[in-house]
Amino acid sequence: RKEVEQDPGPFNVPEGATVAFNCTYSNSASQSFFWYRQDCRKEPKLLMSVYSSGNEDGRFTAQLNRASQYISLLIRDSKLSDSATYLCVVAPYNTDKLIFGTGTRLQVFP
Amino acid sequence: DAGVIQSPRHEVTEMGQEVTLRCKPISGHNSLFWYRQTMMRGLELLIYFNNNVPIDDSGMPEDRFSAKMPNASFSTLKIQPSEPRDSAVYFCASSLGTAGTRPQETQYFGPGTRLLVL
Numbered sequence: 271r272k273e274v275e276q277d278p279g280p281f282n283v284p285e286g287a288t289v290a291f292n293c294t295y296s297n298s299a300s301q302s303f304f305w306y307r308q309d310c311r312k313e314p315k316l317l318m319s320v321y322s323s324g325n326e327d328g329r330f331t332a333q334l335n336r337a338s339q340y341i342s343l344l345i346r347d348s349k350l351s352d353s354a355t356y357l358c359v360v361a362p363y364n365t366d367k368l369i370f371g372t373g374t375r376l377q378v379f380p
Numbered sequence: 381d382a383g384v385i386q387s388p389r390h391e392v393t394e395m396g397q398e399v400t401l402r403c404k405p406i407s408g409h410n411s412l413f414w415y416r417q418t419m420m421r422g423l424e425l426l427i428y429f430n431n432n433v434p435i436d437d438s439g440m441p442e443d444r445f446s447a448k449m450p451n452a453s454f455s456t457l458k459i460q461p462s463e464p465r466d467s468a469v470y471f472c473a474s475s476l477g478t479a480g481t482r483p484q485e486t487q488y489f490g491p492g493t494r495l496l497v498l
Contacts, residue, residue: 302484312491313492314489370415373422
């Protein structure tokens with residue numbers, strides 16, 4: 271079983287739509303959680319951290335459920351520029367390592 | 381500000397040749413990470429350094445791969461001899477390492493080296 275699992279997609283949505291991605295992780299001792307974004311043929315970049323209380327950054331909302339070992343990302347009012355691969359990332363306790371999921375591809379069309 | 385710098389950006393080589401990938405982390409960052417990304421396996425951590433010392437090399441696939449960090453501003457990943465299955469994008473990333481003392485800091489990735497081994 272992979273340490274971080276994501277639906278690879280692709281998710282094809284029209285502009286203005288709301289889309290949600292989910293991710294599960296296997297290590298219950300994981301300490302920190304993130305969503306990274308990777309554009310085609312580019313490097314991954316941090317999108318947002320994920321906190322237990324849930325957090326929002328503009329059109330993006332991230333949620334963490336430690337009991338279910340589940341992370342989500344909600345994108346409201348999708349823009350064409352949101353088209354990218356979204357990587358779920360989990361950090362084990364007491365290390366600087368990050369464990370990346372294989373990513374969920376989003377394609378927003380006009 | 382300069383981000384993480386990697387060279388070369390593209391490398392095409394023949395099976396059996398030695399390949400050396402280079403990375404310059406962001407100044408002041410004390411952790412450096414080497415990743416490999418393929419369509420099949422996604423982004424995999426190969427090795428990471430903290431204060432120039434290798435901390436975890438459990439992701440290094442085999443003895444053909446080696447990595448060094450002789451100083452805080454330079455690291456290399458070497459493949460010798462290279463094989464077609466090594467074809468991938470290799471990313472270097474750096475961060476302010478915490479050594480687990482607090483939640484992990486953001487990792488900043490370089491543009492990657494696209495390696496094709498024929």
